Amino acid sequence: MASTVKRRDDHDRRDFNLVGLAALAWVLGFANLQTIADFLTYRLLGLSAESHLGQSVNFFLYDVPKILMLLAAMIFMITLLRTFITPEQTRRWLGGRREGVGNLLAALLGVVTPFCSCSAVPLFIGFVESGVPLGVTFSFLVTAPMVNEIALVMLFGMFGWKIAGLYMLSGLTIAIVSGVVIGRLGMEREVEDFVYQVNVNRRMQNPEERLSWHDRFSQALDSTRDIVGKVWPYVLVGIAVGAGIHGFVPDQFLAETLGRDTIWAVPAAVVLGVPLYSNAAGIIPVVSVLMDKGVALGTVLAFMMSVVALSLPEMIILRRVLKPRLIGLYIGIVALGIIATGYLFNLMHF
C-alpha cells in the first residue's frame, strides 16, 4: 500500500512541475503575440503595414492565437475546478435552499458546473427529485448554457473585460429573476408526473471516487483538448470573416437601421436568435462584426443571449420533463429578461 501512495505522490509532483512549465511557456508566448504577428506579416510575408490586406492579416495572426490561448488556459482552469464541483455536489449545496439565496447560488453554480444540453433532463430530474425547489432549479438551467467559460473568454478576448463582466452580471440577474418568478408561480404541477415518481436506488451509486491530482490534471487536460478541438474552427472562421468584412463593409454601415435609436431592434434580435442554435464560440465573432458595423451593444448582446439561452433543440429536450405551459412560461420570462437587458444597454453609453 505504501508504495502505491508514494507512486501517487510522485505522479502528482511531476504533474505540478509540468503544469508550472506549461504556464510559464504560455505567459512568454502570450506576452509576445503582437511581436510574432508583426514579424510574420510584415517581415516574412512582406506586407505593408499601411495596406488593408496587411492590417487584416496582422489582425488575424494576432487574434486567432490570442483567443485560442485564452480559451485553452481558461478551460483548463475551469475543468480542473470542475473535478471538485460535480452536478451531485451542486445538488447537495442547493438542497433545501430558500428562494433568493438559493437562486443566487444556483445561478453562480450554473456558471461553473459542467453542463451539456444532452444532460439537461437527468440533471433536472436529479435536482427536483432530491428536493431542490423548482425556481432554484430554473435559475441553474438559465445560467448554465448562457454564462459559461467559453462565452466569457470570447467576450473578454474580443470586447474587453467590461463587456464580459456586464454580460455575466446581466446573465446572472436574468437567471435569478426568472427563477424567483417561476418559483412564485407555483408551477410544480406543470412538471411531467414521472419526474416525481422516479425511484432512485441509492445502493447502486458508488461512493465518489477519490481523485488524485494526477487524475484531476489528466481529466482537465482531456476536456481542454476536447473543447478546444471542437471550437477552434468556429474561432478561426469567425475571426477570418470578421477580418475580411472589416475592410470591405464601411464602418457604421448599420448604425442608421440598427443603432441604439431603433426601438424594434432588440425584440427582433431576440426572436431571430431563438431558432438559431449555436455555441458561444460560433456566435461571438459574428456579433463582433455586427458591433463594428454600428449595431447597438444592447441589441447585439440580446441577440447573443437569445441564441445561446433560448435554443429550440434544448426546449425540445426539456419538453420531456416540462409540460407545454411551463416551457412557454420559461421562454417568455427569459425572453423578457433578455429584452429588458438589451434596452438597458442601449440606453447606457459605453
Added chain:
Amino acid sequence: MLHIKVLGSGCPNCKRLEAEVRAALDGGAVAYDLVKVTDYADIAAYGVMSTPALVIEEQVVSSGRIPKRDQIVAWVRQYEGNAL
C-alpha cells in the same frame, strides 16, 4: 457474464463511451453484454445527473465523462468476482 450498461440519451459522447468500453474489453478474457439505457426515467433511477454514465453489475462507476480504457479494465476486474 458481466453486465454493463451505458446510460445516455444517445448523445455523441454516449456513443463514444460505448465504443471505448468495447475497445477496452473486446478480445479480452471477460465475457460481457452491453445494454444501452436511453429512457430518462430509467437513467434517473440510477441517480445519475450527467450523461454518459457507465454501470457495471448495477453499480454506477462513472458519470459525465468518458473514462480511459485502462480505468474501464480496472473496474471490470474489480466487479468480475460479483458476476456469475
